[in-house]
Amino acid sequence: NGGEISGPARAALEWLEQAAEVPVIIAPRRSESIGYRLSVPNNAMDIVAAAWARGNDSNTGDANPATHRTMKAVCPVLLEEEPALRYLWPLPEPAGDEIPSHLRSLSELAGSMAALGWGLDLAIGHGEVLASGAVERLPGERWLPAAAPAEDGLRVPVPGTLEDLIRHHDGFLRRVASGGFVPPPPLAVYRKVEYRTALDPRPSNLAVFNLLRPGSNQRKMFDTARWGLTVAGMMRGAVKTAAECSEWSPARIASFVLGHGEAEGSAHVAVGPRRFAYIPLPTLGARNGGRPFAAGIRRIMLTAFAGDCHDEIAWARRMVAGNELRNGKTNQPEAVLEEIAAADGVVSRYTQSAGEWATVTPLVLPGYDDPKHYRRRIEAGLAAAEERDLLLRLDARIDALIRKAIVQAGFSKVLADNAEIDWRKAGFWPGVDLADRYGVPDHLKRFPRYHVRLRWRDMQSNPVKLRGPICLGGGRYYGLGLFAAV
Numbered sequence: 273n274g275g276e277i278s279g280p281a282r283a284a285l286e287w288l289e290q291a292a293e294v295p296v297i298i299a300p301r302r303s304e305s306i307g308y309r310l311s312v313p314n315n316a317m318d319i320v321a322a323a324w325a326r327g328n329d330s331n332t333g334d335a336n337p338a339t340h341r342t343m344k345a346v347c348p349v350l351l352e353e354e355p356a357l358r359y360l361w362p363l364p365e366p367a368g369d370e371i372p373s374h375l376r377s378l379s380e381l382a383g384s385m386a387a388l389g390w391g392l393d394l395a396i397g398h399g400e401v402l403a404s405g406a407v408e409r410l411p412g413e414r415w416l417p418a419a420a421p422a423e424d425g426l427r428v429p430v431p432g433t434l435e436d437l438i439r440h441h442d443g444f445l446r447r448v449a450s451g452g453f454v455p456p457p458p459l460a461v462y463r464k465v466e467y468r469t470a471l472d473p474r475p476s477n478l479a480v481f482n483l484l485r486p487g488s489n490q491r492k493m494f495d496t497a498r499w500g501l502t503v504a505g506m507m508r509g510a511v512k513t514a515a516e517c518s519e520w521s522p523a524r525i526a527s528f529v530l531g532h533g534e535a536e537g538s539a540h541v542a543v544g545p546r547r548f549a550y551i552p553l554p555t556l557g558a559r560n561g562g563r564p565f566a567a568g569i570r571r572i573m574l575t576a577f578a579g580d581c582h583d584e585i586a587w588a589r590r591m592v593a594g595n596e597l598r599n600g601k602t603n604q605p606e607a608v609l610e611e612i613a614a615a616d617g618v619v620s621r622y623t624q625s626a627g628e629w630a631t632v633t634p635l636v637l638p639g640y641d642d643p644k645h646y647r648r649r650i651e652a653g654l655a656a657a658e659e660r661d662l663l664l665r666l667d668a669r670i671d672a673l674i675r676k677a678i679v680q681a682g683f684s685k686v687l688a689d690n691a692e693i694d695w696r697k698a699g700f701w702p703g704v705d706l707a708d709r710y711g712v713p714d715h716l717k718r719f720p721r722y723h724v725r726l727r728w729r730d731m732q733s734n735p736v737k738l739r740g741p742i743c744l745g746g747g748r749y750y751g752l753g754l755f756a757a758v
Contacts (some may be wrong), residue, residue: 284377289429307347470684493568626757630700634707636746
């Protein structure tokens, strides 16, 4: 407002920069029309004026303003909802005594807003507190912050951002001095967060390898049900050896390569998505142009489900190719790794953009599907109506656990809530084995596993295409719950 920031406003802004969470952004959905091009002046009247100053008034060449024009593309955009941009900060629970006064100050500050960005776009601000139900009903497209920091993203405040902004603004006001132009100091105190829409998860970076027979250039095939977990474990061992040769720290190897966040000898602690995922790829092929069928494992994918692990994946491409996969029991080489392109036909089955996906390895549910022993009661014999009721409850429980697995894998609740889901013990691809025949880690053996088919939908039940790889449920860092595009 042209003066000093008041005490309450400063306190409110400093409280906001201390917020543990960054805001969700809701913007109006848009649809672009068919564009067109038109001829516009090229902002080159200085050339025309120079020609006139030289006495050239022929109205030709540089002296003719009409020759300094260019074609401009125009593409009108229709905003499908009210043109409001909303930033939603979740309030802490329970709210402290000082929070109501901070909210009043922030609402007053929002009401004093006049412009966005460089000041070219008129803006009217408004602040209010909304219940969670009201937030769910807000129209527009939701943009969600990624969990990990990003080099390219939107700036969000951190402690000290307000003082840095004040310093920058003061320098901007004093940029023209008696000694000439003095550029204001750049903003430096902030962090960047990548935002993505709830329907557009960030595609992963990949390193993909052929599994060759030792001493040969022929691919070696491993049975998916019996060998899938073993192949993933051998790959993890090969990456661990490469990391040790590259002098990675023991803590980094334990976290990023092995997925252990605990000290040695302690109970296991998960480290989150910033770690390698070792995903054996069953071959999906077709005979005579027929429906694709699943065969054994001839390739393996190394990826990370976090979006900021490009350097580690690039390192793996350089350092892991050519290494051997060694049997953990015999220490004999089972295969040699040969890097291949992600455009490989089989690999693209797992990485392309598609609206319908089905598992080639079973999804391990994140919980028991029958904690109240409905199946035991059904087998004991019940009336038809009661049996039907228990079967519906079982279905609802399995459905809820699959949707929980979708959210746990980093997909938005919008996608999880609206997906169309089918499941069964038999596979949806020819050649896929029964779900219970696949090897799983010991700590997951007590949980049920199913083959699953997903059709992604938005809140209006419109089809949504997502890019793979998609791995859901327990053991997804070792290739369980792996989906292929239908």
